[in-house]
Amino acid sequence: MSTLPSALAEIVDDFAAVGASDKLTLLLEFSRELPPLPAELEQSAMEPVPECQSPLFLSVDDSDRDNVRLYFSAPPEAPTTRGFASILAQGLDGHSADEILGVPDDFYSALGLAEAVSPLRLRGMSAMLARIKRHLRG
Structure with a gap:
């Protein structure tokens, strides 16, 4: 996936390995x-992502469009949702x-992850990215 930022590409490579x-x-x-x-x-003050099966909130700070900051909040008892949020935070923040x-x-x-995680959970990750992009398109 050549269109991925380097940090996100590394994460994808880690999963592929x-x-x-x-x-x-x-x-x-x-x-x-x-x-x-x-x-x-x-x-x-954060935006809820109701498509996630667990409570997930995100905030996008694009006051500097060259250094977008992403913030996520998910409860510790929702490890799948937290994992997806962390992938996006580590792969896209900055x-x-x-x-x-x-x-x-x-x-x-x-x-x-399709074999290990339900399609509903994967839809949550898709929704997080879609909301981030919608905010950036403003």
């Missing part, structure tokens, strides 16, 4: 690495709006 049984383990590792919200950002808008809507299929 492990077998099916280890993909969920890797996703759980990402869930533990979801960055905390900055103190000045309250969840109530990239330009143009780079993020260039990410294919179905990039997550390259993670190879």
Whole structure:
């Protein structure tokens, strides 16, 4: 996937390098690495993503279009949702709006999680990316 920002491409490569049984383990590792919200950002000011099966909130700060900041909030008891949010945070945070808008809507299929995660859960990741892009298109 040549249109992926380098950080997101590395994550996709990490998932491609492990077998099916280890993909969920890797996703759980990402869930533990979801960055905390900055103190000045309250969840109530964030946009909910109702397509996710667990409560997920996101915030997009594109005041500097060359350095878009992404923030996610998901409860610890929702490791799949947190894992997806962490993948997007680690793969896209700090990239330009143009780079993020260039990410294919179905990039997550390259993670190879379809056998391990329900289509409803994958739809949640798709919805997160769609909302980020909608915000950037403003």
